Amino acid sequence: MRIYALAVYLFLYIPIGIIALFSFNAGRHASQFQGFSTQWYGKALSNPFVMDAFQTSLTVALASAVLATLFGTMAALALQSVRGRLRLAFDALIYIAVMVPGIVIGIATLIALVTLFGWLNPILAAIWPFAAKAPQLSLGYGSLIAAHGLFAMALVIIIVRARMAGMDRSLIEASADLGATPWGTFRQVTLPQIFPGILAGFLLAFTFSFDDFIIAFFVAGSQTTLPVYVFSSIRRGVTPEINAIGTMVLAVSLLLLITAQAILQRGRKAE
Amino acid sequence: MQRQTLKTWLFLAPAGAWFLCMLVLPLVVVFVFSFGERGAAGGYVPAFTFDNFLNLGARWAAFKNTLTLAPTGTLICLLIAYPLAYFLALKTSPRWRTLLLILVIVPFWTSILIRSYAWIYLLGGQGIPSLLNALGLGNPRLINTPFAVLVGIVYGYLPLMVFPIYVALERLDKRLLEASSDLGSPPWRSFLQVTLPLSMPGVATGCMLVFILLMGEFLIPAMLGGGKVFFIGNALVDLFLQSRNWAFGSAVAVALVLVMLVTVAAYLRLTRRWAGGRDDVSLM
Numbered sequence: 043m044r045i046y047a048l049a050v051y052l053f054l055y056i057p058i059g060i061i062a063l064f065s066f067n068a069g070r071h072a073s074q075f076q077g078f079s080t081q082w083y084g085k086a087l088s089n090p091f092v093m094d095a096f097q098t099s100l101t102v103a104l105a106s107a108v109l110a111t112l113f114g115t116m117a118a119l120a121l122q123s124v125r126g127r128l129r130l131a132f133d134a135l136i137y138i139a140v141m142v143p144g145i146v147i148g149i150a151t152l153i154a155l156v157t158l159f160g161w162l163n164p165i166l167a168a169i170w171p172f173a174a175k176a177p178q179l180s181l182g183y184g185s186l187i188a189a190h191g192l193f194a195m196a197l198v199i200i201i202v203r204a205r206m207a208g209m210d211r212s213l214i215e216a217s218a219d220l221g222a223t224p225w226g227t228f229r230q231v232t233l234p235q236i237f238p239g240i241l242a243g244f245l246l247a248f249t250f251s252f253d254d255f256i257i258a259f260f261v262a263g264s265q266t267t268l269p270v271y272v273f274s275s276i277r278r279g280v281t282p283e284i285n286a287i288g289t290m291v292l293a294v295s296l297l298l299l300i301t302a303q304a305i306l307q308r309g310r311k312a313e
Numbered sequence: 314m315q316r317q318t319l320k321t322w323l324f325l326a327p328a329g330a331w332f333l334c335m336l337v338l339p340l341v342v343v344f345v346f347s348f349g350e351r352g353a354a355g356g357y358v359p360a361f362t363f364d365n366f367l368n369l370g371a372r373w374a375a376f377k378n379t380l381t382l383a384p385t386g387t388l389i390c391l392l393i394a395y396p397l398a399y400f401l402a403l404k405t406s407p408r409w410r411t412l413l414l415i416l417v418i419v420p421f422w423t424s425i426l427i428r429s430y431a432w433i434y435l436l437g438g439q440g441i442p443s444l445l446n447a448l449g450l451g452n453p454r455l456i457n458t459p460f461a462v463l464v465g466i467v468y469g470y471l472p473l474m475v476f477p478i479y480v481a482l483e484r485l486d487k488r489l490l491e492a493s494s495d496l497g498s499p500p501w502r503s504f505l506q507v508t509l510p511l512s513m514p515g516v517a518t519g520c521m522l523v524f525i526l527l528m529g530e531f532l533i534p535a536m537l538g539g540g541k542v543f544f545i546g547n548a549l550v551d552l553f554l555q556s557r558n559w560a561f562g563s564a565v566a567v568a569l570v571l572v573m574l575v576t577v578a579a580y581l582r583l584t585r586r587w588a589g590g591r592d593d594v595s596l597m
Contacts, residue, residue: 047400047413050393050471054420057431057468064434071439113327120324132325135332141577142340143529145546146566149553150339153346153357153563192335195328246422253424256531256546260553269426276430276536280437288427295423303415 058292065285082286092287095271102183102258102267103251106190111244114198115236121199122206139196148260151189155181155261181263189261190254194247201246205239238305245302249295347563355557365564372565375548378534380572382459382542383527386466387474387520393467394474394519399508401475402482414479421472429465429536436461436537457539465533470526474519481515482508514584521580525573545569 065083069076086092121132139147159179170176209232217227255269262270268291275284350360369376401413420428435441436455446452455461485508493503531546538547545565552562 043396043400043404046396050397051416053468054417054471057428057435058420058423060434061427061431113331116324117328120321123321124325128325132329132332135336138340139332139336141525141573142336142570143526143546143573145529145531145549146343146570147336147339149549149562149566150343151335152553153559154339154342157342157357188331188335192331195331199328249422253422253426255424255426259550269424272426272430273532276433280430280433284430288424288430292423292427296419299419299422300415303419307411 061285062289062292064282065289067282067285070282082282083290086283086286086290089283091266091271092268095266095268098183098186098265099252099268102186102190103248105183105187106194106251107244107248109187110191110194110198110247111240114195114243114247115202115240117195118199118202118206119232121203136196136199139192140200144193144254144256145260147189147192148257151185151257152181152260155185181261182265185261185263186258186265186267189257190251193254193257194250197247197250198240198243201243202236202239205236209235238308242302242306245298245305249298249302253291253295343563343566346560347567349560349563351558351560355559357559360560365561366568368561369564369568371561372545372548375543375545375565376568378459378542379528379530379544379546382462382466382544383524383530386463386470386527387524389463389467390471390474390523391516391520394471395478395516398475398478398482398515402479402485414476417472417475419472421470425469425532426536428469429533432461432465432468432537436464456537457541459538459542461537462534462542465537466527466530469533470523473526474523477518477522478512478515481512481518485511517580517583521576525576528569528573528576 063075066078066080067075068079068081117132121129124132159181163176163178166179167176213231213235214227217231218224222230253269254267255273258267258270259273268287272284272287272291275281346357347365348361348363350358350362350364352358397417401410401417405413433456438456440455442452442455489507489511490503493507494500498506529546530544531550534542534544534547535550545568549562549565549569552558552565
């Protein structure tokens with residue numbers, strides 16, 4: 043039984059390990075380790091396309107995670123006191139956002155926005171009051187942040203609500219009985235209790251956006267995120283430079299995930 | 314009271330508007346477009362026709378591959394995941410359990426792109442095949458085969474299967490197992506008559522999650538199937554980004570979502586029969 047479990051863990055981690063190992067390979071060879079070197083990291087980090095894509099990914103992940111955490115937490119808080127049809131509708135939307143495959147979300151966003159921009163751009167050009175040319179709406183940062191924010195928000199709502207379900211409601215009542223204002227109760231009682239959930243939700247939302255390929259593939263427009271860049275370079279052939287980029291991407295998400303897990307676990311123990 | 318309601322609405326408004334604009338509206342557009350026609354230069358021309366749906370047969374190979382490899386992959390995931398979940402839930406000390414569980418889930422949250430790329434490396438000419446060749450076991454072609462796609466699927470989705478089964482097994486009342494063994498049944502019988510039936514809700518949840526995610530898979534077949542083993546997702550990328558046939562592509566997407574809805578409905582019917590099984594499975 044133990045041996046079996048060990049074998050499954052090896053299956054899960056050896057492929058990742060091999061990528062990391064060969065990212066430090068001195069040679070180009072894909073199966074012979076020819077000595078230790080960090081040259082591929084240097085190559086990757088001095089490649090302007092990689093750095094550009096990395097910057098795009100970082101901006102999009104940060105913006106969508108911040109917005110999703112803010113609006114998602116607000117919605118989760120409000121949903122506590124909502125019953126009936128509105129509640130059902132919101133629950134259904136959260137489920138749909140999580141269940142519909144990324145590829146369908148991607149194409150739906152693509153064709154909806156392209157069609158919308160097709161209508162809006164001529165109108166915008168016609169009513170533009172300034173001498174300069176009217177701006178053209180197109181896919182890019184905005185569509186990436188909006189599309190990633192959708193899934194991220196559903197994620198934040200789910201996690202924060204799970205946190206609130208485990209919350210001690212009598213503390214809120216006690217706080218109100220002792221004369222605290224609703225805002226004071228929120229800041230001193232509710233927020234500290236749900237904060238681990240909010241933080242974990244933010245980290246997961248960021249990780250999701252940073253790692254997402256399929257939605258970005260459709261809605262990135264003229265922008266290139268890091269996963270989209272990696273995908274197109276793999277198409278052109280396997281190089282040690284991709285190993286280095288891949289290892290860095292894995293390291294970033296592993297770090298964020300372990301932090302998120304630690305926060306959630308500590309929160310659970312504190313109860 | 315009035316102020317309370319206003320505050321609730323204000324708090325819900327941003328998320329609600331976001332869901333409407335970025336989820337409901339785009340999905341409605343896909344649905345409407347699926348009844349339209351392809352424009353001369355690609356894209357979409359308004360129309361009302363069922364031709365796109367009648368033409369779905371043109372992409373039959375993609376549907377066939379998806380509907381054979383997705384269930385096969387789900388089944389292999391289940392067969393590998395169950396013993397591991399069993400081990401984690403019943404045979405490990407609580408001290409190690411959390412860490413071991415986190416180690417299973419963490420890969421699922423890392424980039425599937427990089428993880429599939431790892432298998433291009435391993436299954437490609439200089440990976441396992443050259444190793445087998447050196448051992449005198451022949452030089453089989455592994456990459457760009459259905460086998461490679463299945464390996465990628467199992468690698469990508471195993472964690473998602475382990476977790477719900479683990480949750481079901483962990484909640485199982487251990488006294489039932491003691492009772493069963495006190496009454497003289499051998500371990501294998503206790504397993505078949507107590508553990509297995511009681512873990513079925515977890516099995517169903519795991520299978521449903523893995524199956525519906527596999528239905529929409531694009532990356533794994535694109536990277537490990539080399540254009541020879543393609544899923545519905547690959548057909549969608551082709552239709553929207555290459556041939557730009559939005560109307561037909563929308564019909565394919567609608568068909569994909571319909572198959573998924575049928576799966577979820579079947580799952581809900583099945584789990585309702587195992588009443589009492591809570592399905593509040595979270596992935597963290």
